[in-house]
Amino acid sequence: MxxxxxxxxxxxxxxxxxxxxxxxxxxxxxxxxxxxxxxxLDKWFPVLEQHGLNLGILVLTMGIMAPLASGKMGTDALVRAFTTPASLLAIVVGVFVSYIAGKGVPLMAQNPVVVTGILIGTILGVALFRGVPTGPLIAAGILAVLLGLGKKLG
Structure with a gap:
């Protein structure tokens, strides 16, 4: 059998x-x-494990910066980002979220079981609560902070 x-x-x-x-x-x-x-093709799994997250962050960062590189986001938009209360708050939130995500990277690298849990939680959030499938890295960062691992890991 x-x-x-x-x-x-x-x-x-x-x-x-x-x-x-x-x-x-x-x-x-x-x-x-x-x-x-x-x-x-199992021999490629260690390469994915070692470099996949960084490659994904690289591609994501390129996607976020593409409007700037293509000229769709001009200097006037950049100036406005520093002149309105909403855009200043957006900058602060962006810094905070990036900081939290940075705490999640080592947690995800050191604890693959957490990655599975976060992935399942993200999928359930999308399926059951009409969530958006973004943020596993942020979720890992929040988890790291909640577990008190922020200082230990990053």
Whole structure:
């Protein structure tokens, strides 16, 4: 009797949750990882584990800065960012969120079980509460601060 591949079943379950919750990035990522497992490309998992988060942050940062680079965000928008109360508050919130996310990076790197929990929580938040599938890194940062790990990890 063939043994059940529990890891592949877990990946399928996460993909199903991603599909049900309309979380395309999670669904695609999980299905690509499952495809890598099925194609016996397991040797690439350590590379993904070591560099995937940094590569993802790099691509995300490029996406955020693209309007500036393309000229869609001109100097007038940059000046306004420092002149209205709402935009000044946005800057403060951006600094705070970036700080919190920075606390999450080491937590996610050192505790893969937490990553799974955050991923499941994010998917459930999208599926059950019409949330938006952003913020696993922020969630990890908040968790690190709540657990009192902020000073230890970062």
């Amino acid at each position: 063939a043994s059940v591949d529990v890891t592949s079943l877990l990946l399928l379950g996460l993909a199903a949750l991603g599909i049900v919750s309309h979380n395309a990035p999670v669904s695609i990522a999980v299905l690509l990882l499952l495809l890598m497992r099925l194609a016996h």
